[in-house]
Amino acid sequence: MISIPKKRPYVLTQEQLFMVSALVVNAGNYLYNLILGRLLGPEQFSDAAVLITFLLVLSFVAMTFQLATAKFSVTLTKEVLPRFISNMHAYGILIGVLTGILTIVFANQLQALFHTSSSGMFTVFGIGIPLYFMMSVNRGVFQGKKQFKMLSVTYQLEMLSRLGITLGLIVLFDITSSLVIAIGILLSFGFGLIPFEFKKISFQGLGAMHVAEIKQIRAFFIITAFYELTQIIINNSDILLVKHYFDAWDAGLYASLALIGRIVYFIAWMFVMLLLPTVVQLRKEGKATAPILFKYIGYIGCVALVIIGVSAVFPEIAIQLLFGEQYLEIAPLLWKYALATGLFAIANIFAYYYLSLDTYVPVIISGIFGMLQMGLVIFFHDSLAQVVHMQIAAMVLLLITQVAFFFLDTHKK
Known part of the structure; x- marks a missing residue:
């Protein structure tokens, strides 16, 4: 048998x-x-x-x-x-x-x-x-x-x-x-x-x-704290500034817009949780780390494109299903906010990647453009649309700069 x-x-x-x-x-x-x-x-x-x-x-x-x-x-x-x-x-x-x-x-x-x-x-x-x-x-x-x-x-x-x-x-x-x-x-x-x-x-x-290890921990902790500060500025300053500059109704509308538009960032977060220990381990073993970076950029890029597309084609349906008719006036801005968040999510992967490799220039870059975004919103906030446009401008420049640094760093090595 x-x-x-x-x-x-x-x-x-x-x-x-x-x-x-x-x-x-x-x-x-x-x-x-x-x-x-x-x-x-x-x-x-x-x-x-x-x-x-x-x-x-x-x-x-x-x-x-x-x-x-x-x-x-x-x-x-x-x-x-x-x-x-x-x-x-x-x-x-x-x-x-x-x-x-x-x-x-x-x-x-x-x-x-x-x-x-x-x-x-x-x-x-x-x-x-x-x-x-x-x-x-x-x-x-x-x-x-x-x-x-x-x-x-x-x-x-x-x-x-x-x-x-x-x-x-x-x-x-x-x-x-x-x-x-x-x-x-x-x-x-x-x-x-x-x-x-x-x-x-x-x-x-x-x-x-060893003293060298203690210095490495201290340096990583300080630069990570700085980077998380830039995350706070880029991710959350817009909601707090809108709450300060606009009335409660508009602030509530903007909060719903931010929540829907940030779906791509929430999804990107789980890839970041896997990225850091994986890159550190690969580096410890002397293996190439760039392929894992490209892999996660591909994942997040696909997610971002889908969400931006849905937000552009079906904004009213998305808002009505998720929040209700009270929030419909914010619909025209939905795809634009999703675009700003998608750009940031991809740029963010570069920063975390280099943070894992103890290279801190991309972290400083994120800090500079985080402050730029906040400054633009402080000076240009005549409408909710203008607030979103300022964020798109800052995030486009951030992503271009991070990609340029990656190619320069790769070429140098």
Whole structure:
């Protein structure tokens, strides 16, 4: 009798699992924003958009700790690594506490600056900031060790808890206050800490680590912090400036435009999570790193083209399906905002790629053009259309400069 070998079922790798998980997380976060936009309407949604933008700003600041932890979890020896992670947790908590205190102390000034209905939402948000820094260092450990299953769990729990708690409070108690949204965000940080690799948190020195390694960590941390600052400026300054310069209705319309147009950036984010440890590992093994860069640029470029095309051909349908008729007047700007975001997402891949290789010129380039974008919006904001046009101009110049640097650097090597 001839035995026929059984076909083994296909099992997802950890990287593939993380990609699927990242899509689910982005979809969940997107759903969270869409439901808030529909339930609150443009004026109240403008307040929610400020809190969501603060959350994105916090995620970029804390990403400095996550990326540094991820990178050096790959390169450091097993003897030094536990103490390094301990230090990262300790300094993350310290920075988180100081940032949280400042947010709470200046809550009234933040309310006046962004014309929100409550200062309490900033106070509640400030309480949760230290938890977010702990969560980011924990994620950096999983990312560096390529434990993408554990990394996926932390993102899933944060997203699901924020979605469930916030919408549960709004629906059950019929409360649409921005304070409820802040409470949902705060509690989601606690869930995002699961699973947490708690071993030891201390400010002890790095012991057996060489001076050169300590300098490398310090340099990477400083330049990454600078780069994440540029991310904050490019990604979020437009929403905060529009909230400052325009009335609540227009600010709410712009927040919905930004949310739809940023789909491409949210998708690009999951590729960046895979890019850094992969490039570091390839470099460590002496292998070519450029092919992985081209691979991810191709993926993101295709996604950007599809989203821009859909936004150009079906803008009214997209906005009506996602937010409702109240937001339809923003439809003509949808494809333009998607174009600006797509250009930035591709330029961003170059910066993260070089950051992984300890080359920091593209990071400085991003900083320069981030400041240019903010300056253009500050000086040219007669209409929402003009705000979007200024961003397109800045992002076109940024992408051209990053591509030019890549070819010059490649030619030189």
